[in-house]
Amino acid sequence: MNALQNLFHNKKQNQLSLFFTAGYPTIDSTAGIIEACQKAGIDFLEVGMPYSDPLADGPVIQQSSTRAIVNGMTIELLFNQLEALKGKTTIPLLLMGYLNPVIQFGAERFMEKASATGASGLILPDLPIHEYREEYQTLFEKYNLSPVFLITPHTSDERIKLIDELSNAFIYVVSSAATTGKKQDFGQAQLVYFQRLKSMNLKNPLIGGFGIHNRQTLQQAWQNLNGAICGSAFLKKLAATPDAEKAVEELKKDLGLKMD
Amino acid sequence: MNALQNLFHNKKQNQLSLFFTAGYPTIDSTAGIIEACQKAGIDFLEVGMPYSDPLADGPVIQQSSTRAIVNGMTIELLFNQLEALKGKTTIPLLLMGYLNPVIQFGAERFMEKASATGASGLILPDLPIHEYREEYQTLFEKYNLSPVFLITPHTSDERIKLIDELSNAFIYVVSSAATTGKKQDFGQAQLVYFQRLKSMNLKNPLIGGFGIHNRQTLQQAWQNLNGAICGSAFLKKLAATPDAEKAVEELKKDLGLKMD
Amino acid sequence: MTVKFDTNPTEVKRNQNIPDERGYYGGFGGAYIPEMLYPNVEELRNNYLQVIESADFRKEFELLLRDYVGRPTPLYYAGNLSETYGAKIYLKREDLCHTGAHKLNSVVGQALIARHLNKPRIIAETGAGQHGVASATVCALMKIPCTVFMGSKDIVRQQANVLRMKMLGAEVIAVESGSKTLKDATNEAIRHWINHPDDTYYLIGSTIGPHPYPDLVARLQSVISEEIQSQLMKQEGKDYPDYVLACAGGGSNAAGAFFHFIGNGKTRLIGTEAAGEGVDSGLTAATIYSGTPGIIHGCKTLLMQTSDGQVMEAHSVSAGLDYPGIGPMHAHLHTTGLAQYLPVTDTEALDAAQMLSREEGIIPALETAHAVAALSKLQFKPDDVVVICLSGRGDKDLQTYQQYFQEI
Amino acid sequence: MTVKFDTNPTEVKRNQNIPDERGYYGGFGGAYIPEMLYPNVEELRNNYLQVIESADFRKEFELLLRDYVGRPTPLYYAGNLSETYGAKIYLKREDLCHTGAHKLNSVVGQALIARHLNKPRIIAETGAGQHGVASATVCALMKIPCTVFMGSKDIVRQQANVLRMKMLGAEVIAVESGSKTLKDATNEAIRHWINHPDDTYYLIGSTIGPHPYPDLVARLQSVISEEIQSQLMKQEGKDYPDYVLACAGGGSNAAGAFFHFIGNGKTRLIGTEAAGEGVDSGLTAATIYSGTPGIIHGCKTLLMQTSDGQVMEAHSVSAGLDYPGIGPMHAHLHTTGLAQYLPVTDTEALDAAQMLSREEGIIPALETAHAVAALSKLQFKPDDVVVICLSGRGDKDLQTYQQYFQEI
């Protein structure tokens, strides 16, 4: 069991995860952000590997990625940063990014390093499932990494079941058919979708993401799923203040987790 | 015999004719120019009826026409001016212009007026010969007007003979295939052309025009033909001085007919 | 304004599409040219029929029309227009010709004639620039030096075509005289021809000028109606339309689109002319509506002139229709009632261009838009087969369209 | 630089022009897309072959190709080029297609598919604007609302096409992200699609994107080589050329022009890619020359990327080739030696555009000029039949040409 699986083993509800882009706002922000999140009681983290062409992302994550690349962030450097942090934090980490940089780094080399520097899993949204099964699954297993797949309101039951089958940590429940960073409260459509998922009795926990930005959206995710991931809203806070601790506190306020 | 025919009956050589645009440089220039020319010993005159689209004319005559039209010159007005001058001058006059204004005026009405106000002939460069013969010849004869046709170095012998046949005053020998106002001395091409004409033994006198602007061109025309017509060069003088007499004198100087 | 046809000519006249020996269509046509042009025009007159009817010419002409110009151009059934206007509306796609207009048909033919007559240089006048581009194009192809006369006002409003002509290696001469548009570009071309009679072929862009030009150009453009005939036969089972609509500046695309249907007693031929800001506004190019018989550029036709016989300046937003005369064939067809001519204002044309773009995905030339605009002036029966001669595409007019649609 | 062919593949491979079931051409292709796109792409993948092979589709498609697009486009024997380059050079005249480029072939087909899939909206990306204009055109015709994504840099350099799209009623969205050219226009189109999955058909402009797009577009464009086959049969008595030359941005015109000749063991297929200021200048779009395998816009192919796997910005004077990737079919044809790809610099392309204008009277699109430029890089035998895919006309590029030719 990796750290992430361990977490889900122990905590079934009200998970809160944050996403941030490595190398943003500055090249050496990574450690500070991870430490701040752990201190603030965040359950686990997604460390975004910046990519030049993040298809599934809205403007906030796009801009953070562009900036991070300009800042000089690379996968190599990220691993060095995580390596340096090893032993200092316990918060489970997932690496999230697009497939191409991973391939260029070398898939096995990447997994080996990811595992060695403490990551529990990978989210590669554009990795096709058939390719995962045929080429990647054994590597994930070899390096004890959890694969995390996305599902959306348009994903068929059959496909959700397949994904549930392949997953061993959690399923990433994209809240609506949209790129990241949409600022709308959840409505009837999400409720129907969450109910459908609930009724499927999946083996993996369900973590909602895309559009978690305030109390309403967080609570909806917590009430219907097992937890929530917040990305763009967190990046905006990080853009506004260089102090990662302050950024996390501000975010928690927005999410209704802390009173003024 | 009209005045023009009379002139040619009496004078076989070294004719000098000038062309000017009625209404140029000012609306009431006509009388003064005619009087000045007569006084300066010019043999006969072409009075240009200004036209908006003078196809065969170079920039000098084009501009004089545009100006004359802006000044308000019309065929009606020109006839009034000639009418007022009647009896005061004896220099033979030809009216020269494009066919369209004549048609709009009414062909027969035009000839009647032209004859009544003292013109001896008409030059209508764009009147087709067949149309002249079929529709205009009887009118010309009725009003005792001489038709004057143009020939160029490219006109066939056969056609020249036809034109000679139809003419009864003179033939207008266009010096080269060109629009009016070209400022080049005559060369070998003109000499060959003039020789060819001479050898044809035509019944009508030959008057050279287009490009007569200095001593060389005038003398060439005089030596080889029966006379010369000078247009653009005269208009330029009229543009430079409001005094028609002075303009004629200046022109004669340029033509080598007067010493300083 | 809706037009009624009380004048469907009952007596079917034949051969009204070609002039008599001297170039007259009824009372219009002829060759009113100064002697300086006589030998050139005569040379052409003596040769043109023989050349264009020769097997050699036809073979070369037809091959170039097919592989270079892109003929036959489609006869496209415009479903959306048909629904809107309640008739079977077809578009004859001259806009798909190489260089973007029907002009190339005549240019290819005339350039072959120039070669036959051993003329090593070609000159042309142009208004919208389409004829200039077509001439520059074929001259590049045939390696003939080409000089194009274009009014300086038109150079400004048809900038794209000026760039094309230069890219094709033609010399473009800006005409500053008179109206600085097509009329004076034609004057300057004729003057240039007078000054270069031996080596120069004057490649006229429309059914205008002294005989034999109107006839020559009409015959070369008649490929349009020839194709319409056989295409309609296949697509509608009859070899004539009930209506043909075409814009007329000098009248070459209209002449080509009408040619085989003239006097057939069955097809209503509708020409549209540019009314500019309105037929009675003083800013118009509606020659047939407001013109009288007279002479322009060597032929007798209807033209806009003062009572003194001075040619008036035309006005149209469309450079290719901005001409105070019209081809003598059209003056004749109008006079005899064999065709009808409708005035279309600048605004009506611009709106029609927009309409066609939105309805059928085809941006027409401004000239062509005048033909399209006639649709809303006519009343059709559901079975009527209507062919619009889509004479050219609108790429050259994008600036004008943009300005207009920004303003309204 | 002159290229020699040592790699004429001896073993004739069949069916190298279509991918396997999962969309792979050898090692290239596939569908690397986030889950948000999965249902849409899957829907298309499950339907496209059945739709485009259905009798209904074929009938409608072929009618529109004939009467609306203007097909078949001529295969023009370019006499002057042939003389200059010492071979029998033919130009496949896609420039005569309605809207001025081959793009319309695929757009007509895809719009019919969109209708079949009941998608009431269409989005498209565009670089040179030709695909945007083609999309706006067919959407106007079919009355489908259309949104086109275009990099703000391309909006400036292809102004004419922006005006055309607006005139046709399309919404043009200026993309300010990243390179502000085709790559990021494509990103934004894909993002928009993610946000509007139910009602929107994404009409891709080239043989790029996730499977089945490359195959779909290639099949729709294959009408080009199909026509070449039968035209050559008539004109040369053989149904294949010795060479096909085509430019490749995403690679759709090249895919269409190569399609029926791929792996025939007889035809040398030459793609040209934009080298910008030179393949090693850092300002290039020569993907095959300087790219490595990777993923872009949902497919595995050759692309220009940093060692970290970040996609690089491409550079080409030609907006339509200014793309850091290339269709997976071409990556495969290159890797297997079934086709060769030559880099052509901005300057070489501009000069080729000038050359073609002057030699044949045809002003090509800047993209197309890259294919023409290959002529001087190859050595032909006098009997070689060479077909250049003249993918588009140069009207949209006149400003660029003018600037360049003013400078030199």
Ligand SMILES: Cc1ncc(COP(=O)(O)O)c(C=O)c1O
């Ligand atoms: C597209 C188009 N249509 C029509 C015309 C008018 O010419 P014509 O009346 O000779 O057909 C022009 C002239 O430039 C043109 O470009």
Ligand SMILES: Cc1ncc(COP(=O)(O)O)c(C=O)c1O
């Ligand atoms: C005329 C023309 N040719 C070629 C291309 C390149 O596209 P592709 O490589 O898909 O043929 C474009 C793209 O805009 C184009 O407009």
